[in-house]
Amino acid sequence: MPPGTPYNSLVLPYSIRVDEFTATLIPALHLLTHTHSDHIVGLSSKSFGSVVICSHDAKEMLLRHEVYAERALHEMELRGEKMRTFRHLKVDPVKGGDGSVFYVGSRDLLKPLPLHTPTEIELCHNERVLITLFDANHCPGAIMFLIQGNKGSILHTGDFRAEPWFIESLIRNPLIQEYIHTPPPSQVHARFNWNDYVPQGSKSSRKTLDAIYLDTACVLSPLVVPTKSQATSGLIELIALLPPTTVFFLNVWTWGYEDILKAIAASFHCKIHVDRYKHSIYMAISDPCLKSIVTRDASSTKFHACERFDRCEHVAEETDTQHSKEKGKSDGKHVVYVNPVTMGVSGWSLYLSEMKDKLKKGEIIHSLLVPLSRHSTLPELRSFVSLFRPRRIVPNTLTPALKGLDWLCIDKIFEDCLSPRSPGPTRRREISAGSDVVEVMKDDIGDTALKNLEGRGALEEAERWA
């Protein structure tokens, strides 16, 4: 998932590459954690010809993948056949009229493994690894990989959200339990009784992960973010305060916001209108809940999650203000946009109470925010890492604009969450970065990148750890 991935996306010391498929480096084995576009770089190349291990859902999503421009053409009926970006990954054998079958050129490169099922995979002659898939709580089909072999055990999280329930489910899971070293922090898991899950006297059978390859997309955010459940239940409260004639456009602009659709459908006993493309994906993947809550009938519901740039008539963009005002008044319908955002727990409770006041006063609003985070921020990451106390942390992504400052910080950030590394010499270079490094780096960063970093408080956070 370039740019900014350590070790060219390799899971060292194995010749296994995760979420990067460019031809510049061919490993013994390719893994794919999920199908967001920054994780499938190189896969669309027609010359790609290696086996890729992924989840069943990721395979279905990839083979049905259509970029927006092509979906629009299809809708205008300018393109009869759907243009599937990854068609070359699965080419069926050709059957002759006489019943003969031609296998030349046929292929089926995506190899799905079931979750929670350790599977032996041969890297090369003599070297085998056990690979186990765990759901990553990031988007449909997204998984983490546990890699076990004679060169050590490594957990690759891909992109993930380590909410409290997620951590509890790992603690309960015998396939990863043996790598768990410490109870989770009590402030995050007040209800959790460690002794219920970890057998007494089992210390001797405990193993240590050599590394966690960690989703560091939000590692420099110190915010405590709401759980997905807190986010959706707050949104439900707000929606309930709006007039019953209100129509909603749910701006679920990428895979991973399905909890919003599910919460609304469950609370208001209705379906969600989705476009042809989303519908085809949701019907093809394994989540039975998604299948049951979506509809192609736009008139059957006031909740719409159709194409962002080609919305249905009920939530269509209103171009002529004058006209739309009159129209809006005449039929009493009002469109409210629901937008996922990044927000901390305190910001969320403030927003909730302010918005409830506004709505109770009957104030007209045009959008509702919902803080549904698909990545863990620093507090959750530290809880997650503390659980395993791995020997080291490798960031899955680095921010190119930080020029290596984030990579330098990682050891310090997780210093108190790691196990000691065995021999001295294997330790990476000492952290010697000071504020002068940060100053030099600032001069080097482009204006837009710098503003972006400052806006998220990431620079400040990096300086704090450097």
Add this chain to the structure above:
DNA sequence: GCGATCAGAT
């Protein structure tokens, strides 16, 4: 010329 890769904006 085409596809692959990158930077910028949303």
Add this chain to the structure above:
DNA sequence: CACATCTGATCGC
């Protein structure tokens, strides 16, 4: 808004 996506420029065979 969003760290994922689209667009248009640039690189390279």
